[in-house]
Amino acid sequence: DSGVTQTPKHLITATGQRVTLRCSPRSGDLSVYWYQQSLDQGLQFLIQYYNGEERAKGNILERFSAQQFPDLHSELNLSSLELGDSALYFCASSVDSSNEQFFGPGTRLTVL
Amino acid sequence: GQSLEQPSEVTAVEGAIVQINCTYQTSGFYGLSWYQQHDGGAPTFLSYNALDGLEETGRFSSFLSRSDSYGYLLLQELQMKDSASYFCVRNMLTFGGGTRLMVKP
Numbered sequence: 001d002s003g004v005t006q007t008p009k010h011l012i013t014a015t016g017q018r019v020t021l022r023c024s025p026r027s028g029d030l031s032v033y034w035y036q037q038s039l040d041q042g043l044q045f046l047i048q049y050y051n052g053e054e055r056a057k058g059n060i061l062e063r064f065s066a067q068q069f070p071d072l073h074s075e076l077n078l079s080s081l082e083l084g085d086s087a088l089y090f091c092a093s094s095v096d097s098s099n100e101q102f103f104g105p106g107t108r109l110t111v112l
Numbered sequence: 113g114q115s116l117e118q119p120s121e122v123t124a125v126e127g128a129i130v131q132i133n134c135t136y137q138t139s140g141f142y143g144l145s146w147y148q149q150h151d152g153g154a155p156t157f158l159s160y161n162a163l164d165g166l167e168e169t170g171r172f173s174s175f176l177s178r179s180d181s182y183g184y185l186l187l188q189e190l191q192m193k194d195s196a197s198y199f200c201v202r203n204m205l206t207f208g209g210g211t212r213l214m215v216k217p
Contacts, residue, residue, distance in 0.1 A: 002154065002156075033205070035207075041209070041210075042199060042207040042208055042209040042210045043155065043199065043207040044207070045205040045206060045207070048205070056205060058205065090154060090155070092155075097204070099143060099145050099157075099160040099162075099204050100145075100157045100160065101157060101204070102157070103154035103155045103156070104154060105153075105154055106154060
């Protein structure tokens with residue numbers, strides 16, 4: 001158990017809908033990262049927050065947005081969902097922008 | 113990712129040694145990490161190299177050569193539980209496509 005929690009574990013929704021994925025980092029970690037992993041693919045970095053502020057941005061679509069709240073939990077919002085958005089979404093956290101990230105169990109999103 | 117290249121699959125026998133190579137794009141590079149991911153699981157951190165040389169952690173070692181834009185993960189005394197995907201990661205955030213390691217008895 002990495003100490004990072006993600007909810008929900010599974011999510012099934014329809015095209016065009018909007019969903020919110022939630023992540024709670026390890027106690028004391030200030031950085032939160034979001035990744036997308038499609039079937040049998042590597043992890044695609046989406047976005048990083050550090051202590052409430054956006055720190056780095058990857059290949060995140062304009063339909064996707066994220067934020068980190070004062071209690072350091074983070075949410076990833078996915079809107080106008082498409083079939084291709086079906087994937088495993090991982091959240092990770094680290095103390096700062098250190099090289100070791102601790103990953104949560106992931107949220108499996110299925111868009112029908 | 114396009115800035116990292118690693119083999120898609122490697123097969124080895126229990127007890128053997130296996131090396132998983134990774135080449136990366138040099139521009140702006142500052143470090144190479146390795147993560148392990150079992151099927152259905154979350155990635156877990158294995159090692160990080162910022163300087164040339166070998167970092168050893170138990171049965172796993174990682175090597176970096178900045179002049180060759182190349183690194184590798186070395187797994188010794190392979191066990192069945194080492195069957196997993198291994199990802200090299202450039203600058204903490206850019207993951208390679210992963211190498212699926214199958215350990216056979």
